Amino acid sequence: MLHNAQIAVVVPAYNEGRLIARTLRSIPAYVDHVVVVDDGSRDDTSACARGVGDPRVLVVRHARNAGVGAALRTGYARAFSAGADVVAVMAGDGQMDPCDLHGLLAPVLRGEADYAKGDRLSHPHAFARMPLSRFIGNQVLSLGTRWATGLSIRDSQCGYTALHRRAGESVPMHALWHGYGYPNDLLGWLVQSGARVADVVVKPVYADEDSGIGLRHALFVVPFVLARVALRRVQAWLWSSHAHRPAHDQLPKNA
Template structure:
């Protein structure tokens, strides 16, 4: 528990057999439950997660690949069904620093925010760590997300986040965009629901993991999602 709140961590994973154990090994002791959602991996992701030796870990498997947003929605639903008050998301590729988890979760556990996101772009090491093309793309997409949602978000694409039980219900996570682009759709839903959204600085980590986000997502999918959000916002 943290701040008297039961905390769950949701770990979406697709073909992360090589890195899932590393991702799970650092999850802090204040976390009550860990829900790994294997999004129909074709490798041993589920087996490696189950073999992590952590009694808190529950593995849920999609019968077909549905996308990272859908995996997060599934894991969050399971976490709240199991009694969590706050659900946080940590990637299955060990790209999120476990030491930042308390910083992300605490404002939600204390009731200061309904939804709290990580912000890598404000970290002093970001220019050294984040590949230049990603740094530029994240700044552009964050600006577009701010314009579309009205939320002054600094790092819209960071998936390190925490949400309260009531907030998850209000934004209807099960209807969230199922693939990459889900952070932008979720921020649009948060704005429409009037959620209190905050950001905290987290450390950017880039090593030998592979990103599933391609040019199509950055140039087509996410802009279309944001256009839909902007139109809905201005018509409401």
């Protein structure tokens, strides 16, 4: 509980048996619910998560791997139905510093934003701490995301986020992109629903974890998701400009 709001953390986890317990033990005491979504892992991720023995932790398992976005759909649904007012996302591989969670929740709890997302690129040590390919790739995808959504955000690929219930209810969560382009897709849905988005500087953490993101995602998957986001915006703009056309414009020319 923080400022009278129930806080949940969703942890998407795929083959994170090695790092999940450490991640869960690091979650601050003010968090009320923790939903681990084991997305069809082939290792002992679920057992390791349960083994932590934390009564706040609920482990949900997908029978088959469905992707990190699909895991978040499940996680958000479970967290909101457990009564959470704000739901944060922290990766299962310990790449999100729990010390940054309070700062990330702050603009949402203060009512200044409906969705806050981490921004590693603005951290003073970003260039030194992030692998160069990630740093450059992220800058390019952030530029694409600004173009597609119209939002002036940085670090579009950061998965460290906090979503208010009212914003979560205003987007079609069931339609969220199932894989790695989900942060871009969610930003697109949020902007269309009129949600306010804030960037919060967070620490870039890179250690010995593996990443499932490859060149294919950077070159094809995320650009495809961004194209969909841009198309949806154009479609919405066309609908609204049609709906707001003055009545005399819609009369036949010789009427």
